Amino acid sequence: MTVTIPTNDAVWVAGDLYCKTPEALKIALETLRTTGYNVTDQRIDGYSIKEGRTTPEQMEQNGWSLWYARLDDIDRGKCKSCQSYISRQGIRMHGHTCEVCGEVTFYEMIEGSTISFRFVSTEHGWFDPYLRMTVKRWDTDAGWLYLEREIEPGGWSIMTAEQAEVYLDEHSAKWELVDEDDRQLIKLRFHLRHMGDPVNDETVIEPKDIFGHHINYDEVKVWEGKEYSQYAFGDKALPIPESISVYESWHWAPLEASPTLHERIFRAVHSVSDAGYWYQDGRQAWGRDMYERMGVFVRHFTTLDADKWDRESFGFRLDGPGGIADVAQFCHPDAVVENQPNIGNFLVGVTKAIRGERLVGEEEAAFKAAVDGDPSTQDFMRGMNQRRPK
Ligand SMILES: [Zn+2]
Secondary structure, three states: OOOOOOOOOEEEEOOEEEEOOHHHHHHHHHHHHHHOOEEEEHHHHOHHHHOOOOOHHHHHHOOOOOEEEEOOOOEEEEEOOOOOEEOOOOOOOOOOEOOOOOOEOEEOOOOOOEEEEEEOOOOOOOOOOEEEEEEEEEEOOOOEEEEEEEEOOOOOOEOOHHHHHHHHHHOHHHEEEEEEOOEEEEEEEOOOOOOOOOOOOOOOEEEEEEEOOEEOEEEEEEEOOEEEEOOOOHHHOOOOOOEEEEEEHHHOOOEOOOOOHHHHHHHHOOOOOOHHHOOOOOOEOOOHHHHHHHHHHHHHHEOOOHHHHHHHHHHOOOEHHHHHHHHHHHHOOOOOOOOOOOHHHHHHHHHHHHHOOOOOOOHHHHHHHHHHHOHHHHHHHHHHHHHOOO
């Protein structure tokens, strides 16, 4: 899945396009534009430039992407009733209709949908369960939701029938029982709200999730008259990338060996060179193909011995901390690997403790470092203590 650029001085690394010379750049941008990409100059339209946080010179020297190519306007909705391509604007709003045939594209809830919710403006702890009920109907004009009287069971996050009855009792002012066709329904205020509408203070519930939507559309991509699936891989996927970052490597390459060069190489393949980010128990973090992609970058944009890389990287470890150490060591004998404490490792530690499993390898050290040293972990723990349910 790539676009062929007719020059050897334009090189693909991990889905990004690196141009080695101004001439190669010219060819690359021309090719992208004729392929249908909308190409913008990041030195003018880049987010950081507009925010005044960088200059074009800094972007060039730091090796940022300087051009951004994007296939615009290829996302389409497809009505399942008439098979027409339609706008995606509002397509997932309750009661929205197809602009071609007039059929409804989406209902948030229909008879038989289940909704998990709590009543608004009440004190809840993070882990307090929700009430789950079955929808009878939703009168969006009047703003009433009608629910079957029976309580639906669920997992640990859903109230049991006994809990639900107590909870309904506590909030009895917010709903009423109505008779309909010889059965009882719960009727409560729930208004249809469109994006940007003010919060309607009559609405008495906060839904957590709703299952059983009525969905009468697909999301597809249409490029050069052909339809591609939104999420598929292989044949059904768009044959070229939807967006491409383009780099001008002549400002900064080739990069010399240095104690931090490995960080740049990890960045080039969109990965993380901080050992603290990864699992610490030796499990595999990536495949060999990542070292192949890195090898392309090493060959074209560093002064390192790329043939040696191709031979030796076959022996590099595949777990996060091990692999980072191997790449760093290849780049420079005095390489410094970052190893920041990290909330992820804290959560792994807590999870294993709950399951009664032991921490292995570097996990214990990473767990302790996270508890002691990582500000976001400490925030998290403070938050947990404050929000613990009564
Ligand atoms: Zn239609």
